[in-house]
Amino acid sequence: MTAGGKRAPRARTRTVVTACAASAALLFAAGCGSGDDGPGEAKGGVPVVEKGKLTTCTHLPYPPFQFERDGKIVGFDVALIDLVAKDLGVEQKILDTPFENFKTGASLNSGECDLAAAGMTITDERKKNVDFSIPYFDATQALLASKKSGAKSLADIKARKLKLGAQAETTGESYAKSQGFDPVAFESSDAVLNGLRTGQVDAVVIDYPVVQGWLKDKANADAFVLGQNIETGEQYGFSVKKGNDKLRAAIDKAIKDAKADGTYNKLYEEWIGPLPKAGS
Structure with missing residues (x-):
């Protein structure tokens, strides 16, 4: 993707195999059994767009999420x-879709997905189009610069008239614009890193x-x-179609249960890193 490009990738269906063992050849199949395509209902009367599945729209890649x-x-x-998905007695299925579809709720309203999970910040503007779960992650923005630029802050970028980039349609891009920048917009996080x-x-x-995650790679480091770390008060949430209260409640319950029994902390340390210090 070239700088500023916004070409939306074609949606790709990929199944996350959790409920049954499968060979690598099955990873791109529709699931672990023949099943019936079409809408269904999970435990607790939660509607799903495909029987036996909890279909998640995301935008790949966005490590570590x-x-x-x-x-x-x-x-x-x-x-x-x-x-x-485990609580609902179904299997998660993931669709790779354009990030901008999450902001408008298009993927949810069309019946393509049950929910969106994409490291997405909860904002008042997005709440107009989708319903969010309770927050599951406190996020901050960060500035990453080439060493040869000598920049360590946005003030340095501005003073030295350097080029700033961000992922298109994200709060990082919005924040940069709010600070008077016109950032080069990249379609994905991989494209952001490649641009740098x-x-x-x-x-x-x-x-x-x-x-x-990027800095764990020695070449990047x-x-x-x-x-600078940029404290924006952002929190991530999972989104569902407006009015889908049963699924939203199921997501909230899973998050609360995971925090109560220690599962959340284990997953945080596995995928994100050390837990934040209390009061930090």
């Missing part, structure tokens, strides 16, 4: 929604956990420097 590893879609969001690697931009604003 959702990304492909060894032929499977994995990540923090994936693991949390697997808990919801190839010199299309000198620095980027993106979610801090994503930067953490050698080339880039973590600048």
Whole structure:
């Protein structure tokens, strides 16, 4: 994807295998059994767009929340929604769709998906189009810059007239614009990183956990420097179609249960890293 491109990738159906064992050849199949296509109902009378499945729309890749590893879609969001699917007695199925569809609720309203899980910040504007679960993650933005730029803050970017990038349609892009920048918009987080690697931009604003993941790669750690953390008060939520109260309640319950029994902390440490210090 070139700088500023917004070409939406074609939706790809991928099944996250959780309820049954399957070979790698089945990872791109419709599921673990023949089943009947079409709408159904999960435990508790929760409606689902495909019988026996909880269909999640996301936008790949967005590590550590959702990304492909060894032929499977994995990540923090994936693991949390697997808990919801288990409670409902169904299997999670993931569709890779354009991120902008989540903001409008298009994928939910069309019956393509039951929910969206994409490291998505809860905002008043988005609440007009979708219903959100309770927050499941406190997020901050971060500035990542090439070492040769010498930039460590947005003030440095502005003073030195450097090029700033962000992922299109995200709160990172919105924040950069609110600070008077006209950031180069990239379609995916991978494209953001590639833009930084190839010199299309000198620095980027993106979610801090994503930067953490990038810097685990020695090549990235050698080339880039973590600048300022940007506290925006953001919280992530999973979204459902307006009025889908049964599914929203099921998601809320799974999040609360996971926090109560320690599962949430284990998943956080597995996919995100060390837990935040109390009061930080």
